[in-house]
Amino acid sequence: MEFGFANFIWRLFWISRWCVGFLLFLNSIRHQVTGQIRYSIPEEMKIASIVGNLAQDLGLDLNRLRSGRARIVSGENNQYMELKTDKGILVVKERIDREQLCGDVTPCSLSFEIILENPIELHRVAIEILDINDNAPFFPNKHIQFETSESAAIGAKFPIEKAFGQRGTPQPRFKGNSCGRREPTEIWNR
Numbered sequence: 001m002e003f004g005f006a007n008f009i010w011r012l013f014w015i016s017r018w019c020v021g022f023l024l025f026l027n028s029i030r031h032q033v034t035g036q037i038r039y040s041i042p043e044e045m046k047i048a049s050i051v052g053n054l055a056q057d058l059g060l061d062l063n064r065l066r067s068g069r070a071r072i073v074s075g076e077n078n079q080y081m082e083l084k085t086d087k088g089i090l091v092v093k094e095r096i097d098r099e100q101l102c103g104d105v106t107p108c109s110l111s112f113e114i115i116l117e118n119p120i121e122l123h124r125v126a127i128e129i130l131d132i133n134d135n136a137p138f139f140p141n142k143h144i145q146f147e148t149s150e151s152a153a154i155g156a157k158f159p160i161e162k163a164f165g166q167r168g169t170p171q172p173r174f175k176g177n178s179c180g181r182r183e184p185t186e187i188w189n190r
Contacts, residue, residue, distance in 0.1 A: 036124040039090070042132045043098035048091050051081065051127065054114065055088025058123055062088050068116030080110055081127070090125070098129045139163050 039052045055062055064070075065085040072083050082093035102108035107128055114123040144160055 036126065038126045038128070040128040040130055041092075041096075042130045043096050044132060045092045045096065047093065047095060051090040051092060053088060054083065054090045054125070058114075060088065060116075062086070064116065068118060068121065070114055070116050072112050073115050074110075074112035076110070076112075081112070081125075083114065096129055098131050101129065 037052075037054070037057050041049075041051055045051075054060075055065055062085075065083075065088055070083055070085050072079065072081060078094060080092065080094050080096050082091050083089075084091060096110075098108050101110070108131075109126050109128045111124065111126045114125060115121070116123075140161055146158055146160070148156070148158065
């Protein structure tokens with residue numbers, strides 16, 4: 001009986017030691033990864049355009065950005081973004097072409113980390129690149145004419161031929177109203 005009780009105490013000691021070690025580990029990494037921030041920007045923004053106020057959005061002091069030597073770390077060869085630590089803002093460093101970056105993948109986004117030292121902090125940043133539809137579509141027929149009656153229901157849909165992009169990819173969206181004569185160029189060219 002004595003041997004069983006000692007064995008029980010020994011196991012309890014090791015389990016509690018493991019639990020305390022695990023809790024200390026969780027406490028140590030709690031401050032390292034503090035959050036994620038997400039921005040959406042249109043493609044082809046001008047260089048030095050402001051994406052967002054990173055310091056304010058993450059709740060960081062500008063002095064902390066400078067003293068922690070904040071920097072962007074990404075696995076990409078191209079650095080599309082730059083962190084201005086003196087102002088705490090994230091700006092466009094290089095022109096972003098959504099089609100070149102992501103192809104036909106939707107949604108298109110870039111992800112990177114902002115790292116600060118002493119104590120180490122890691123903040124994940126994701127930036128969604130929105131398509132500005134810079135590839136003007138064309139219609140096989142230059143003029144498309146259709147007639148609608150005055151009694152047409154609101155929201156009625158009228159089939160037309162598909163428009164094609166510069167690369168020959170279909171552009172099935174059609175924007176316009178259901179009355180009157182409209183040219184495809186009136187609808188696509190804003």
